Amino acid sequence: MAKRKTTAIFFEDLKEDAQKRIIAHEMATILDCEPDEVEVENITVDDDCYGYDEDPKKQELLEHIHADIDGEAWLLVWDCFGHEFTTDMKENQK
Numbered sequence: 118m119a120k121r122k123t124t125a126i127f128f129e130d131l132k133e134d135a136q137k138r139i140i141a142h143e144m145a146t147i148l149d150c151e152p153d154e155v156e157v158e159n160i161t162v163d164d165d166c167y168g169y170d171e172d173p174k175k176q177e178l179l180e181h182i183h184a185d186i187d188g189e190a191w192l193l194v195w196d197c198f199g200h201e202f203t204t205d206m207k208e209n210q211k
Contacts, residue, residue, distance in 0.1 A: 123198070124198075125178050125197040125198055126197055126200050127180065127197055128162055128180050128182055128195040128197070129162040129180065133160065136157075136160050136182075137157040137160070138152070140155075140157045140160070140182070140184055140186065140193065141153070141155040141157055143193065143202050143205060144157070144186055144187075144191075144205070147205060148187075155186060155187060156186065156187050156188075157184055157185075157186055158184070158185040158186075159183075159184060159185040160182060160183070160184045161182070161183045161184070162180055162181070162182050162183075163180060163181040163182075163183075166178050166179060166180055166197070167179040167180075167181065167194075177196065177198070178196070178197040178198055179194050179195065179196055179197065179203070180194070180195045180197060181193075181194055181195075182194070182195055183208065189207055189208075190207065190208035190209070191205060191206065191207055191208060192204070192205070192206055192207075192208050193205045
């Protein structure tokens with residue numbers, strides 16, 4: 118069983134350049150292009166974190182990131198313990 122990482126990295130604590138670079142790499146895999154072809158603008162991180170569970174083994178620490186990417190509004194969910202995105206979808210998706 119893999120050991121769970123215990124150091125949380127909050128997306129909002131990263132410098133804006135780092136945020137844009139991480140989002141561009143994530144979106145490049147989704148959009149099937151190179152990261153330098155992805156235009157990331159207007160990044161906003163929700164004030165609250167998500168993922169509370171009464172069972173400590175299921176506890177998560179998630180941040181919702183809203184970003185304009187190539188002219189479209191996207192929601193990305195950052196796992197602070199996993200140091201990766203768990204969800205990415207257009208804001209108007211259900």
